[in-house]
Amino acid sequence: xxxxxxxVLGLATAGFAVSSANAQESVKIxxxxxxxxxxxxxxxxxxxxLRLYIxxxxxxxxxxxxxxxxxxxxxxxEPSKAAANAKRFLTQDDVAMMINSSLSSTYAPTIAxxxxxxxxxxxxxxxxxAEVFPPADPNLFCTTAFGAKYDSRAALGFIExxxxxxxxxxxxxxxxxxxxxxxxxxxxxxxxxxxxxxxKEITPPPTPDYTPFAxxxxxxxxxxxxxxxxxxxxxxxxxxxxRLGWEGDYLAYAHLEAEGELERVKDPEFFVxxxxxxxxxxxxxxxxxxxxAEGSSYPANQMTEGWIAGMVIEAALKAASDPTSAxxxxxxxxxxxxxxxxxxxGPLEWTADNHFRTQQNYRVYRWNPDSExxxxxxxxxxxxxx
Amino acid sequence: MQFVVNxxxxxxxxxxxxxxxxxxxxxxxxxNLAHGELMMLGAYLLVATASAFAASPLMAVVFAAVMSLxxxxxxxxxxxxxxxxxxxxxxxxxxxxxxxxxxGLIVLFWSAQQQHPRAMLGWDNPVIVLPGDARISxxxxxxxxxxxIVYGGLFLFLRFGRWGIRMRAAGQNPLLAAQRGINLHAVFxxxxxxxxxxxxIAGMLIALDSGLDSTMxxxxxxxxxxxLVGGLDSLVGALIGALIIAGAEVGVIRFIDPLLADxxxxxxxxxxxxxxxxxLFGTREELDRV
Numbered sequence: 001x002x003x004x005x006x007x008v009l010g011l012a013t014a015g016f017a018v019s020s021a022n023a024q025e026s027v028k029i030x031x032x033x034x035x036x037x038x039x040x041x042x043x044x045x046x047x048x049x050l051r052l053y054i055x056x057x058x059x060x061x062x063x064x065x066x067x068x069x070x071x072x073x074x075x076x077x078e079p080s081k082a083a084a085n086a087k088r089f090l091t092q093d094d095v096a097m098m099i100n101s102s103l104s105s106t107y108a109p110t111i112a113x114x115x116x117x118x119x120x121x122x123x124x125x126x127x128x129x130a131e132v133f134p135p136a137d138p139n140l141f142c143t144t145a146f147g148a149k150y151d152s153r154a155a156l157g158f159i160e161x162x163x164x165x166x167x168x169x170x171x172x173x174x175x176x177x178x179x180x181x182x183x184x185x186x187x188x189x190x191x192x193x194x195x196x197x198x199x200k201e202i203t204p205p206p207t208p209d210y211t212p213f214a215x216x217x218x219x220x221x222x223x224x225x226x227x228x229x230x231x232x233x234x235x236x237x238x239x240x241x242x243r244l245g246w247e248g249d250y251l252a253y254a255h256l257e258a259e260g261e262l263e264r265v266k267d268p269e270f271f272v273x274x275x276x277x278x279x280x281x282x283x284x285x286x287x288x289x290x291x292x293a294e295g296s297s298y299p300a301n302q303m304t305e306g307w308i309a310g311m312v313i314e315a316a317l318k319a320a321s322d323p324t325s326a327x328x329x330x331x332x333x334x335x336x337x338x339x340x341x342x343x344x345x346g347p348l349e350w351t352a353d354n355h356f357r358t359q360q361n362y363r364v365y366r367w368n369p370d371s372e373x374x375x376x377x378x379x380x381x382x383x384x385x386x
Numbered sequence: 387m388q389f390v391v392n393x394x395x396x397x398x399x400x401x402x403x404x405x406x407x408x409x410x411x412x413x414x415x416x417x418n419l420a421h422g423e424l425m426m427l428g429a430y431l432l433v434a435t436a437s438a439f440a441a442s443p444l445m446a447v448v449f450a451a452v453m454s455l456x457x458x459x460x461x462x463x464x465x466x467x468x469x470x471x472x473x474x475x476x477x478x479x480x481x482x483x484x485x486x487x488x489x490g491l492i493v494l495f496w497s498a499q500q501q502h503p504r505a506m507l508g509w510d511n512p513v514i515v516l517p518g519d520a521r522i523s524x525x526x527x528x529x530x531x532x533x534x535i536v537y538g539g540l541f542l543f544l545r546f547g548r549w550g551i552r553m554r555a556a557g558q559n560p561l562l563a564a565q566r567g568i569n570l571h572a573v574f575x576x577x578x579x580x581x582x583x584x585x586x587i588a589g590m591l592i593a594l595d596s597g598l599d600s601t602m603x604x605x606x607x608x609x610x611x612x613x614l615v616g617g618l619d620s621l622v623g624a625l626i627g628a629l630i631i632a633g634a635e636v637g638v639i640r641f642i643d644p645l646l647a648d649x650x651x652x653x654x655x656x657x658x659x660x661x662x663x664x665x666l667f668g669t670r671e672e673l674d675r676v
Contacts, residue, residue: 036490038601040498175648204648206604208399208592209526212392212639212647232500236596243513243523244388257500264505297497 026069027062027323029054029313030089032110033101033125034077038205042230043101045256045298046125047072049306050099050313052292057310063317066324071095075102083109090117096326097313101125104178115139120330124309125256127178128356134386136355141333143309143348145275146253147360148178150383152186154362155226155251155273156193158378162249163224165194170222170248172213172237174229175204182228190226198222203233214240223248231255238270254278254365256302262367262374271366271377276304277343278365280374285341304343312338312348345380356385387518393629393636395526398533401628402588403609405536405621406581412619413557413577416466416477420485421585422606424461427488428454428586429503429593429602430496436506443507451586458582462575489603501598503590511595525595532591536584537625544621553577557619611655617668626666630654 031050034043051070058067071093075081082102089095090113099122100110107129114121121140123129128142159167169190173183180202187197199220201213214237217225225241225248227234234252241250247269252258254274262272279286279301286300289307293300317323319332337349345361364378403425410418418424432450439446465484469477504511504525511523544550555563556573564570589602612631616623631651638650664670 036493036498036600038599038604040493041500041599044493044498175645202645206601206608207647208605208608209392209396210596211395211526212636213644215388215392216640216644232597232599232601239596243511244521245513264502298499302499 026067027317028069028071028089028093028095029097029099030071030073030085030093030095031099031101031124032073032075032082032085032089032106033099034103034106035072035074037076037078039077039103039230041232041257042255043125045302046304046306046309047101048296048298049289049293049303050101050124050310051306052289052296052303053307053310053314056288056292057314063314063323068313068317075106077103077106079106079109082106083113086110086113090114090119095119096324096329097122097316099124099309104129104176111140117326118330119326120333122309122313122333125305132355134354134356136353138334138352139330141350141355143305143312145305145308145344146255147275147356147385148182149185150360150385151228151253151273151362152182152189152226153383154360154381155228155253156186156189156195157381158271158273158362158364159195159224159226159249159251160193161378167195168198168221168223169195170217170220170225171197171200172217172225172227172229172234173200173202174233175202179229179233183226186226186228201237203229203237205230205233207233207236210236210240211244213237214244214246217241218244218246222246225250227252229253231257231261235261235265238267239265242267251364256305258365259301259374260299262365266367266369268367268369271364273362273364273378275344275360275362276308277363278374280365281342281376283342285343308340308343308348311340312336345382354385358385359383360385387516387520389636389640391516391520391522392640393632394530395522396636397629397632398526398529399588399592399605399628400609400612400632401625402529402533402536402591403585403606404613404616404624404628405540406585407610407613408616408618408621408624409540409577409581409584411613412621413553414466414574415474416469416481417474417618418481418578418581419478420461420481420488421581422603423485423488423492424454424458424582425585425589425606426598426600426602427457427492427589428582429589429598430492430501431457431586432503432590432593433496433501433506433598436503440506440508443509446507447590450590451583454586455579455583457579459575459579461582462578463571466574466578467571485603489600492600498600501593503598504594507594509594523595525591529588529591529595532587533625536587537621540580540584540621549573549576608651611651614655615658615665617665619669620665620667623665623667 033047054068054070073085123142128144131137131140132142171183173179190197199217238250249269251271254272258272259278290300315338316333320328322328334352337347349358360383361380368375406421431453435446435450513521552568612628613624616627634650638646
């Protein structure tokens with residue numbers, strides 16, 4: 001009887017050892033993202049870009065001979081689903097890193113779960129939370145291009161450079177906390193710079209017709225409008241303004257849809273400011289993305305955010321002494337510099353104190369009707385992140 | 387003048403969507419919470435037909451509208467028919483599940499990307515200048531025209547059409563209607579088809595005017611207060627309810643605070659529920675049956 005129990009115990013131990021060995025063969029990363037639901041258009045293309053980048057790394061042999069296993073779960077931008085996804089990644093899958101590519105309403109549960117389990121959490125394509133800016137939370141990191149307050153500084157700086165400070169400024173946000181907070185900041189900043197904010201429109205996320213909001217901006221005689229909101233709200237407000245006969249200049253944040261939309265709208269007074277280079281630059285890395293994106297549901301020019309996240313993840317895993325250990329990966333992420341190959345205005349650097357980036361660079365683009373192409377209106381403008 | 391035009395456009399959107407809620411509720415007493423998704427599906431069907439009938443844009447629109455009618459009928463025949471005899475709550479929950487399914491299928495087939503069916507069809511959206519320097523886009527104007535045609539058509543159909551009279555009879559007393567030889571399943575399928583058709587018309591015109599993305603499903607829900615304020619079993623009520631909700635929303639945006647635009651339809655709804663829970667033109671008896 002005793003021998004039988006020893007044999008069973010031996011088999012169980014062997015089985016555990018085999019499963020541990022299998023687990024160590026790959027580096028597991030869990031991603032919870034808004035792949036369906038009303039806001040999926042903002043996140044799904046970036047997640048696809050990240051997946052394609054990870055496929056590329058794996059095709060080249062992985063990290064230290066270990067393939068990266070990217071586990072993707074849809075949360076539909078719902079906090080409860082994001083929490084369930086995070087729990088699963090941390091308790092069942094034993095991931096070395098977790099990624100959030102979803103609405104800010106999903107942050108609280110994922111941050112709490114990641115912190116409880118000591119696994120680093122990366123925000124990719126989702127808005128960077130305040131905790132990644134100096135002094136940064138040791139567990140939270142962000143690769144997303146847009147950055148609260150820096151975006152408005154860059155935007156209003158551009159407007160000042162084009163038209164001086166004596167302008168009537170219209171402001172537009174969506175009725176979500178992060179967008180409203182940024183536009184409130186822009187309003188105060190505009191006043192400090194000598195601009196005159198004449199209209200501030202906050203549109204609800206589901207808006208059947210943007211014309212009533214645009215009418216207010218038009219009636220206020222705004223010369224410039226700065227819009228910082230999800231792309232759908234930015235572009236629909238602009239198009240409603242044009243339909244009303246408004247002839248001012250409009251500056252929007254260059255979300256991942258920007259390039260295709262500049263080509264569609266073809267309006268020379270419609271500018272976009274952003275931290276990612278557009279594909280009109282024709283960089284070699286963009287050819288790589290286009291090649292990887294062949295046959296995908298999304299255009300390559302919407303995958304930059306995901307590709308950049310992939311570059312940073314690869315660099316962090318390579319720098320980690322043990323890429324399967326969350327602690328080791330977090331340590332590597334806290335001191336890293338990744339060459340963006342022109343996709344951004346400089347390298348993405350994280351320090352122990354700064355998990356956003358040490359320098360944020362912005363470029364401004366518009367459609368040039370003469371050359372029938374997108375042109376750079378203002379080259380990389382740096383802002384030190386303190 | 388622009389203020390009035392803005393109200394008319396928003397009211398047309400809400401009215402066109404709300405009549406779908408009313409049609410189904412009036413005939414089968416089911417609250418279709420997948421109406422927003424069915425409306426969005428109609429708009430995505432236009433994207434599909436725009437690719438298939440690139441040389442004949444009008445054909446693409448007609449084909450998408452007919453397909454929407456068929457989809458509505460099939461939803462009843464293959465899904466909601468199975469709910470016959472079940473509780474109203476079970477039927478309503480089935481529509482919730484249907485909505486989730488449609489949202490997932492749309493992402494699978496068309497991805498989450500924003501679509502521009504107007505550009506695919508090669509159409510422009512010229513601006514029409516009205517007296518008082520008010521402006522309206524062509525497709526916004528068509529939304530108003532479509533609302534007038536749909537409501538006028540439904541009025542004539544329900545009042546004088548053979549199937550319209552059958553629909554009214556089935557709505558008033560299904561048992562008696564069945565005993566008189568009316569095919570209830572055919573009537574309900576027609577109601578679902580017409581509801582999806584009118585919703586799809588709204589979805590297609592909104593998409594042609596300003597593009598299509600997955601937030602459209604939430605627009606469908608925003609029209610719900612219009613149907614409730616007017617009375618869930620009254621088409622005239624849906625029209626008046628849409629005007630009230632649109633007027634309140636545009637008025638708040640213009641004169642008080644744009645931030646309140648999202649909540650004001652529900653404030654109006656709550657006030658109505660307190661004063662007259664069955665809506666402006668609804669009947670008390672109908673509410674008791676809910």
